[in-house]
Amino acid sequence: MGKIESVKARQVLDSRGFPTIEGEIKTKKGVFRGIVPSGASAGTREALELRDGGKQYFGKGVTKAVENVNKIIAPKLIGLDVVDLENIDNTMLHLDGTAQKSKLGGNAILSVSLACARAGAASKNQELYEFLGEVGGNKRFMLPTPMMVIIEGGAHAEESTDFQEFMIAPVGAKSFSEALRFGAEVYQTLKKILLERKLNANVGFEGAFTPKLNSNSDALELIVAAIEQAGYTPGKDIAIALDPAASEFFKDGKYELAAEEKSLSSGEMVDYLMQWIESYPIVSVEDGLAEDDWDSWVLFNKKAGRRIQIVGDDLIVTNTELIQRAIDMAAINAALIKPNQIGSVSETINAINLAKKNELRTIVSHRGGDTEDTFIADLVVGMGCGQSKFGATSRAERTSKYNQLLRIEEILGNKAVYNGKII
Ligand code: PGA
Numbered sequence: 001m002g003k004i005e006s007v008k009a010r011q012v013l014d015s016r017g018f019p020t021i022e023g024e025i026k027t028k029k030g031v032f033r034g035i036v037p038s039g040a041s042a043g044t045r046e047a048l049e050l051r052d053g054g055k056q057y058f059g060k061g062v063t064k065a066v067e068n069v070n071k072i073i074a075p076k077l078i079g080l081d082v083v084d085l086e087n088i089d090n091t092m093l094h095l096d097g098t099a100q101k102s103k104l105g106g107n108a109i110l111s112v113s114l115a116c117a118r119a120g121a122a123s124k125n126q127e128l129y130e131f132l133g134e135v136g137g138n139k140r141f142m143l144p145t146p147m148m149v150i151i152e153g154g155a156h157a158e159e160s161t162d163f164q165e166f167m168i169a170p171v172g173a174k175s176f177s178e179a180l181r182f183g184a185e186v187y188q189t190l191k192k193i194l195l196e197r198k199l200n201a202n203v204g205f206e207g208a209f210t211p212k213l214n215s216n217s218d219a220l221e222l223i224v225a226a227i228e229q230a231g232y233t234p235g236k237d238i239a240i241a242l243d244p245a246a247s248e249f250f251k252d253g254k255y256e257l258a259a260e261e262k263s264l265s266s267g268e269m270v271d272y273l274m275q276w277i278e279s280y281p282i283v284s285v286e287d288g289l290a291e292d293d294w295d296s297w298v299l300f301n302k303k304a305g306r307r308i309q310i311v312g313d314d315l316i317v318t319n320t321e322l323i324q325r326a327i328d329m330a331a332i333n334a335a336l337i338k339p340n341q342i343g344s345v346s347e348t349i350n351a352i353n354l355a356k357k358n359e360l361r362t363i364v365s366h367r368g369g370d371t372e373d374t375f376i377a378d379l380v381v382g383m384g385c386g387q388s389k390f391g392a393t394s395r396a397e398r399t400s401k402y403n404q405l406l407r408i409e410e411i412l413g414n415k416a417v418y419n420g421k422i423i
């Protein structure tokens, strides 16, 4: 039993320097918090991120969301038991009553939900990952294979590639900590190569490099070179994963690749991706097509789905209805999971369970604008999702999650199961 004694929220800053919301719960076990991240290339069907508008913080303040927690949510939650997280989340969903949480804000609701999950774990004297596993009915804790971004462009970095994320996945590592080391070594090696070639080695939102390149495939060449120079074999030790975030460059029915001065039809975009899969050790493509271009997803999954992982992000936005649609249409074979796309912990867990039940791989992900909150590290282990997408091996809002995974790996000791694969 962990009765909620008080609920409140405050406005804090995220890693991009914009306001976000922190929820805070008090029980007799102490004070528990959760901070909500924010997307830079958000899908249009995500839960509403309530922002103030007006002049302060260029309209990005979240004081209305804070007020919704303090005045509307708090009175209804005081006295409830944090152990029953579903009841708490349902109470907030009913209070909101809209499909996209547009009344209270998905950010307001999630901030409280995250804090309640932490309070629930404490009240049962459990680690957060254990509590989340129990809520979600999962007993098989698993350390994820990390997909770590190393070059970023698109909406995440000016002047870099059209594609948003180029990631490395150390599929040859034996443990999570070894995978992290492989990734960090390749990251530092890429930095050295960029400087040697007189390219920009500054980093973008997620800590990855943002060199100005003439084509998207130049990024792949650089990554392959970095993997080799760091002493690893591309494809065997370390594979490549992509998130083009194609909705961002899909304009009037065409995929506009500005860096290459190409304008591709849907069919040509599928061919373009197919060609890449042939030429490079790519094991995973997320949002290779735009969120409304469903038929092309189906085509791509049919052509490539047996060889590589095809991940829906903006396409399904952690929403069980859209995940079900993607399953029915055979549009994907993996689901990206972002708690703030849907706006509560219970619904996030439902999305993971629906995906797993239908044999979709699941990947827990951060956002472009993230924070020091490490919740998703516990979520990925507790729900046994098997893959993480937590950004580069640099910048504290990214490394905080990796460091939490290292702690969990240590706590689990010889019981630590490491996924180790993508496909
Ligand atoms: P975000 O993008 O900036 O919207 O979080 C990350 C992603 O597309 O996975």
Ligand code: ZN
Residues within 6 Å of the ligand: 243, 245, 286, 287, 313, 314
């Ligand atoms: Zn994405």
